Amino acid sequence: MAQTMPVRSSGAELVSRNPATGEEIGRAPQTMPEEVARAVGRAREAQPEWSKRRFSERGRLIMKARKIILNEMEEIALLISRETGKPVSEAFSMELATTLDLMQYFARKAASLLSPRRISVGQYALMGRSSYEIYKPLGVVGIISPWNFPWATPLDEVVMALLAGNTVVLKPSELTPLTGLKIKDVFDRAGLADGVLEVVTGDGSTGAALVGAGVDKIIFTGSVATGKRVAEAAAKYLTPVVLELGGKDPMIVLDDANIPNAARGAIWGAFANSGQCCAAVERCYVHESIAERFITEVVTETKRLRQSIGTEQTADVGAMTSERQLLAVQRHVDEAIDKGATALTGGDRVPDSAGPFFEPTVLVNVNHDMDVMRDETFGPVLPIMTFKTDEEAVRLANDSIYGLTASVWTGNIARGRRLAERIDAGTVMINEVLYTHGIASTPWGGVKQSGLGHTHGRRGLLELVSARHIHVNRLSFLPDLWWFGYTPEAGRLFRGFARRFASGSIFQAMLLLPQMIRRLTERRP
Numbered sequence: 001m002a003q004t005m006p007v008r009s010s011g012a013e014l015v016s017r018n019p020a021t022g023e024e025i026g027r028a029p030q031t032m033p034e035e036v037a038r039a040v041g042r043a044r045e046a047q048p049e050w051s052k053r054r055f056s057e058r059g060r061l062i063m064k065a066r067k068i069i070l071n072e073m074e075e076i077a078l079l080i081s082r083e084t085g086k087p088v089s090e091a092f093s094m095e096l097a098t099t100l101d102l103m104q105y106f107a108r109k110a111a112s113l114l115s116p117r118r119i120s121v122g123q124y125a126l127m128g129r130s131s132y133e134i135y136k137p138l139g140v141v142g143i144i145s146p147w148n149f150p151w152a153t154p155l156d157e158v159v160m161a162l163l164a165g166n167t168v169v170l171k172p173s174e175l176t177p178l179t180g181l182k183i184k185d186v187f188d189r190a191g192l193a194d195g196v197l198e199v200v201t202g203d204g205s206t207g208a209a210l211v212g213a214g215v216d217k218i219i220f221t222g223s224v225a226t227g228k229r230v231a232e233a234a235a236k237y238l239t240p241v242v243l244e245l246g247g248k249d250p251m252i253v254l255d256d257a258n259i260p261n262a263a264r265g266a267i268w269g270a271f272a273n274s275g276q277c278c279a280a281v282e283r284c285y286v287h288e289s290i291a292e293r294f295i296t297e298v299v300t301e302t303k304r305l306r307q308s309i310g311t312e313q314t315a316d317v318g319a320m321t322s323e324r325q326l327l328a329v330q331r332h333v334d335e336a337i338d339k340g341a342t343a344l345t346g347g348d349r350v351p352d353s354a355g356p357f358f359e360p361t362v363l364v365n366v367n368h369d370m371d372v373m374r375d376e377t378f379g380p381v382l383p384i385m386t387f388k389t390d391e392e393a394v395r396l397a398n399d400s401i402y403g404l405t406a407s408v409w410t411g412n413i414a415r416g417r418r419l420a421e422r423i424d425a426g427t428v429m430i431n432e433v434l435y436t437h438g439i440a441s442t443p444w445g446g447v448k449q450s451g452l453g454h455t456h457g458r459r460g461l462l463e464l465v466s467a468r469h470i471h472v473n474r475l476s477f478l479p480d481l482w483w484f485g486y487t488p489e490a491g492r493l494f495r496g497f498a499r500r501f502a503s504g505s506i507f508q509a510m511l512l513l514p515q516m517i518r519r520l521t522e523r524r525p
């Protein structure tokens, strides 16, 4: 039954195949380390010129690329679907619509989000001091991305990095190189100068070469294991990294939740993109008083899903992106069933399917001794457990090494917020799942082993610049009170600094003014 995995790489070439059919879609080079270094060199050369452009000019270029994408979105959605196996509908709703939104948002907003910011210096203002922060591009940013959102993940990061004045070298996943090359094609035709965006296709060795090629920052999205390897390699050069890693995201359904809507949210959160979403609902906790109704609803809705090749318009669930990923999912499900779990629907690969199609699966009788409740499954599996109290729900949700997103479902928003604020995750949604990566203005990033740093929002943009502090002394004709010429009078003033100036109170600081004036007029020994 298990078919052999399509060959993805041959010699110096990657062969891209549609996982649903095995059909070859195209080929891309396996970029060697020397060529990665040359790409970084070209990006380095192009960067000063690119960073001199005004935000409005850079924004216009992004909007030109956006127009090309709009004109070609049918073709792009088809490519995404063929390279990943996901439904074309999801290529539109989860990848194209979201990036088109992000492009216009940051093209309009980057200038104001990165405009110089005044920093209050408190009582130092009494001495004519002021401070502000400016934001300069980092230089060359290396972006390494996975296959599950091969368009949205890298393109969002490319757009933000370029708008901030950096040049970029992108290494897309070896499973989806053609989508990565399409991003380059769009920007080339929009008129981006040579070197401003380089794309190097290849496997992990190409990614490792990029980390070692002297870029100024790495934005890595992928698994925890690879993320740790990237961080370790980057530490050798003190190259800063943003790590957007895996998750085991919990969904808590409280006793006052809207049951039909929570059930539909759960299955979309768990099965969209065949569950291959970093923020997928990977564990569900439902209050025992509504568990039976909720689970019945979940199973009924799951059985209504249509699973087929993603290019068919009515496909709800497509193929998984690789046989390897399907086998990882099967292992989690089998282990759970061996330990006592029950599959109320699904539980296996789709019989007689040509590609890696896994049935949307609902598991009950699960517990935290099972891998399916502890490790990232990254497949169409929804394990459901019950709880008795809000306290227990929070404890179960936080019993994980991951912390990417989480959700709380309730009719009482105040209660939802109280719980949401106690959950250890980068994003906690109330009556929502999965989708906030699609909002350009909100920060995205995990806690615990789900990663470091952010993409999206102002926080994400700040990851792509170097913040510099500028400090001004307007009283340029006066020496500082703490400079040399230490006398008993100076000693008294310094004690006053410790007692009053450092109190943070302007009033206390002003009490020192007579002493300060005396110190300024004091004859130096």
Ligand code: NAD
Residues within 6 Å of the ligand: 144, 145, 146, 147, 148, 149, 153, 171, 172, 173, 174, 202, 203, 204, 205, 206, 207, 208, 209, 211, 221, 222, 223, 224, 225, 226, 227, 229, 230, 243, 244, 245, 246, 247, 277, 278, 279, 376, 378, 404, 446, 450, 451
């Ligand atoms: P992966 O870690 O196997 O690969 C990610 C990328 O890293 C690929 O481009 C790969 O070629 C490259 N790579 C591999 N070895 C490398 C090395 N030594 N040095 C540098 N680069 C190397 O991950 P994947 O299987 O492609 O993606 C799935 C994972 O990504 C899941 O864990 C998922 O949760 C995570 N993910 C996280 C987010 C997020 O925003 N947090 C988003 C999407 C996916």
